[in-house]
Amino acid sequence: MQDVDKKLEYFIKIKEDISPRREAKRIILIYLLLGGLWIVLSDRVAAYLFTDVETLAAFSTWKGWFYVIVTGYIFYRIIRRSLKLYQNAVETIFDNYKGLGFAHKELIRTEQQLQKKYQELDESIRASKINEMRLDLAVAGAKDGIWEWDIQKDEYRVSERWILDCGYDTEDLPSSWTQWLRLIHADDANQADQEMKDFLEGREEAFQSVYRIRCRNGLYRTILSKGVCVRNENGEPARMAGSHSDITAELKLHKSLREEQELSDNIIDESPIMVLLLSPDWTILRANEHALEKTGYRKEEVEGRKAFDFVPKTYEDPLMESYKNLVTGERVRALESEIYTKDQQKLNILWNFSLLHDENEETRGIILSGTDITGRKEMESKLYERAYYDFLTGLPNRALLLDTVQEWLTQDENPMDKMALIYVDVDNFKHINEIHGHHVGDQMLKYLGLKISENVQNAGISARLGGDEFAIALKGADEAMVQYVLDCLLEDLQTPWIYEENAFYIQISAGVVMYPKDGTDVESLFRRMDLAAFEAKEKGKNRTEFYHSDMEQKSHRFVQMENWIRSAISNQEFAVHYQPQVNMKTGEIIKMEALIRWDRPNHGIISPVVFIPVAEQTGHMEAITTWVLREASRQKKAWEEKGIAVPTISINLSSVHLSQGIITDELIDEYKEGWREPGSLELEITEAAILYNEGQALEQLKRLKKRGITIALDDFGTGYSSLTHLQKLPIDTLKVDRSFLLHVLEDPRERSLYMGVVNLAHDLGLRVVAEGVETKEQVEFLLSNHCILGQGYYFSKVLPPEEMETLLRQGSVVVEKEMED
The missing domain is CATH 3.30.450.20 (PAS domain)
Structure with a gap:
């Protein structure tokens, strides 16, 4: 750069020195001055030195040549200097021309670079505009606001769109940090301001703050404010920029999710x-x-x-x-x-x-x-034991004996080739109870059950059928083995049984049936076993009778009973009596059970226990049920016409009703006048009746419930009672059999079992009715264990319609009659 400046000064000097007119004038003046001086001075010097004319002439000649040489030399110097200047100028011009060409090329290259830079700048501007548009779209999509703060001037700006979303006008835009703080919730402003100060003072690496901003409508939005800072050369904060994100919805969602999680956790833990x-x-x-x-x-x-x-x-x-x-x-x-x-x-x-x-x-x-379900399994085990084992003797009961014999007859592996069934009945047992009391009779039965079990052991199964009746099933036994087992038993019974210092001699009658000679199915074997035992009784007791075909003739009683039933249906010998179900706290009559009774002319009362099984086996239950339903419907309507409020009437169904579909929609429709209100009719079933043909039975029950008929499970606890199965039954009421209640006051195990059944039924949403309530103590026990509904002689015996009418008019029964006595 300095060389260029020196050259420039040099060329300016040359320019100033080179002036043609002035230079020409200067040369002429020099020539005239030198010529004039030379003429004047040379002549005077010559005149002074030389006086001789020839010498003076020669001197004038040499003076002339000297003048020419000197002036020539002077002109040479002047012309040489001018030409030198010219040469320098030409060379400079040439050099400058060459430099000018190079500069031209540089100028072209520079112009090209400038065009390229201009294109890059243009593309950068367009990219910047696209990025700006993208940023605007991203900000709009994210619903974020952009903010900027000139810290030195305290100029605070927020994107217009975001502040408009808060309901403010453009003139309401805050212009300083202080004005922005005024929009922040009073509880958050100090914290937000302090967080900003901590950041600006370098105590925090990044600025981030959460606070609530007041909208124009007075509501608040929660925002997440983030920002970065630009500092000046002194490290002081100069400018900040960042974003405001509306996180109100996210916080609400987070709170909702947290509450749901807490609720879920509480539900799971509790x-x-x-x-x-x-x-x-x-x-x-x-x-x-x-x-x-x-x-x-x-x-x-x-x-x-x-x-x-x-x-x-x-x-x-x-x-x-x-x-x-x-x-x-x-x-x-x-x-x-x-x-x-x-x-x-x-x-x-x-x-x-x-x-x-x-x-x-x-x-x-x-x-x-x-x-x-540990408790339930234990209870089921107890119920299984109760259902399949005799409470008094601990022996299997009739149900287990039937199932066992059926299993022996139907097993695929090692099919049974022979078997014996023995019916054992205690002679004159009724007298033991009457003379010595039931407690002595019970102990005698326990003793006999023990002796029977000891003699049978692993040869088969021994069971108590009920009362003083026992049975033995011997696998693979022939008549000799049967006789041997009975002889051993009779020998044991030869020794008197001592109880309370009294000696009792036990005598038994036995009836035997052999498989397959006397029958090939359970029903025929048991029926013929009964016939053999009956024969032993008729022949004087204390003996054993093997079944023979002549005994069939004695089954005429069964045939006779069937004929009597047929006649009773035709002659309308049956009657419907009623027993109330009451609220044991208030005595209010809640329901009443319709019970069939039969007073046969010239014969007397025949128990339902006697004729109902025969009716079921002979196909007469459909006619009997139809009649009971019709009679109960008629009686209900008659009472209602007298202005008597009639509670729900409950009618018993057998397995035949359910398995054969006797209770049809048409049958219900036939008596719809009597049962028009939902819940006015209740049908009682036993679990054994359902298990007889479970699929058909459940279908029938569901159809009946759709017609507004309630279902009660009767005699619960007398057969196989599965608590798990109970959950699947479409029932409304559970009636606990009276046998459950007999020993609850004396036996803790029975109390625990009874309470467990009641509690489970309540947990399943069922009403519970205690059957066979006969004492005040039983009432107190039931009430203390949340069993409110009861049925039994303590409240009322089974009543004919006219007596039941009197009770219905009263509306309740006296609960504490023993206390009144």
């Missing part, structure tokens, strides 16, 4: 069932409080362990099979298993499975919800 969350490999991720309480473990003792660590090995495969079926989309039933508690006790748990899926529908977890 749930009275066990809930386990497992990973797909059956690792326990979470166990609720009920599960921990049931098992006795702490949370850290179970979470992280395999679920199978707490389950007996025999249940692993069924559990895994259910899980695999669930994963493949199959429907999985609830599965029962045992689990170990911390103190190594076993609980029976009924598990239900469900799966957790991720967004790709992949299984990410298993939810097991389990109900502790």
